[in-house]
Amino acid sequence: MRFRHDNKEEQSGNRPVISPATDAWQPLSDGLAWLRGVCVRREIPTIREDTEMVMRRILEEAQPARILEVGTAIGYSACMMATVLPEAAVTTIEIYDRSFYDAKEAIERLGLTGRIEQHLGDAAEVLPALAEAGRRFDFAFIDAAKSHYRTYFEAALSMMESGGLILCDNLMLGADLTAPGSGDKRHRTSAKRMERFLEDLRQDSRVATDFYECGDGLSVSRIL
Numbered sequence: 001m002r003f004r005h006d007n008k009e010e011q012s013g014n015r016p017v018i019s020p021a022t023d024a025w026q027p028l029s030d031g032l033a034w035l036r037g038v039c040v041r042r043e044i045p046t047i048r049e050d051t052e053m054v055m056r057r058i059l060e061e062a063q064p065a066r067i068l069e070v071g072t073a074i075g076y077s078a079c080m081m082a083t084v085l086p087e088a089a090v091t092t093i094e095i096y097d098r099s100f101y102d103a104k105e106a107i108e109r110l111g112l113t114g115r116i117e118q119h120l121g122d123a124a125e126v127l128p129a130l131a132e133a134g135r136r137f138d139f140a141f142i143d144a145a146k147s148h149y150r151t152y153f154e155a156a157l158s159m160m161e162s163g164g165l166i167l168c169d170n171l172m173l174g175a176d177l178t179a180p181g182s183g184d185k186r187h188r189t190s191a192k193r194m195e196r197f198l199e200d201l202r203q204d205s206r207v208a209t210d211f212y213e214c215g216d217g218l219s220v221s222r223i224l
C-alpha cells in the first residue's frame with residue numbers, strides 16, 4: 001500500500017517517499033523478544049518489525065538524549081528505544097490503566113526502571129502539563145489516538161528545538177482499517193483527520209518530513 005500522495009511527492013522531487021529495505025528483523029534482547037511475543041499473543045498493537053528497523057537506525061544516527069512517546073501500550077517501543085540508546089531517558093504516556101500497569105511490569109522485568117518515566121492519562125492533558133513543567137525533548141514518537149495527531153504533534157514541537165525529530169506511526173490507519181466497524185462514522189472521521197494531518201505536514205515549513213512505507217506508514221519530521 002502506498003501513501004495517497006506518493007506520486008505528487010515523487011513528481012515534485014520534494015521530500016521523496018523512501019521505501020526502506022526490510023532486513024531480517026532480530027530482537028535486540030531476550031526481554032524484547034518476550035515482550036513482542038506478549039503483544040502478539042494478546043493482540044496488543046505495537047510497532048511492526050520493519051518500522052522498528054527504521055526507528056533503530058534513526059535513533060542510532062540521531063542519538064537523542066530525551067525521548068518523548070505518546071502511546072505506551074504495554075511498553076514495547078519504549079523499551080526498544082531505551083535499549084537502543086542506553087544513555088537516553090524515555091518519557092511515555094498511556095491513557096489506559098491496564099496497559100500502563102502492564103507496561104510498568106514489563107519495564108521492571110527488562111531492567112529498565114529508572115530509564116523510562118511513565119505517565120498515566122490523556123496525552124491531550126499530559127503533554128501541556130509536561131510543557132508547563134518546562135520539559136524539553138530531542139525526539140518524539142507519536143503512536144496514540146490517530147485522530148489527535150495534530151494536537152500531539154503541536155505539543156511535542158513546542159517542547160523541542162531545531163534538529164529534533166518527530167516520528168508518527170500508523171499513518172495508513174492499518175490497524176483501524178482491519179478492526180471491526182472500520183467502515184463506521186468514527187473510522188471515517190479518523191481517516192479524514194489523518195488525511196488532513198498528512199496534508200498539513202507536507203506543507204509545514206517548520207519541519208522537513210520524509211514518509212516511509214514501512215509497517216503501517218511512518219513519517220519522520222526534522223525540525224528546521
Ligand SMILES: C[S@@+](CC[C@H](N)C(=O)[O-])C[C@H]1O[C@@H](n2cnc3c(N)ncnc32)[C@H](O)[C@@H]1O
Nearest residue numbers: 045046047071073076077094095122123144145
Ligand atoms: C498503537 S498503541 C501504542 C503502541 C506502542 N507505542 C508500541 O509500539 O509498543 C496506542 C496506545 O495509545 C493509547 N492511547 C490512545 N489514546 C490515547 C490518549 N489520548 N492518550 C494517551 N494514550 C492514548 C492506547 O491506549 C494504546 O495503548
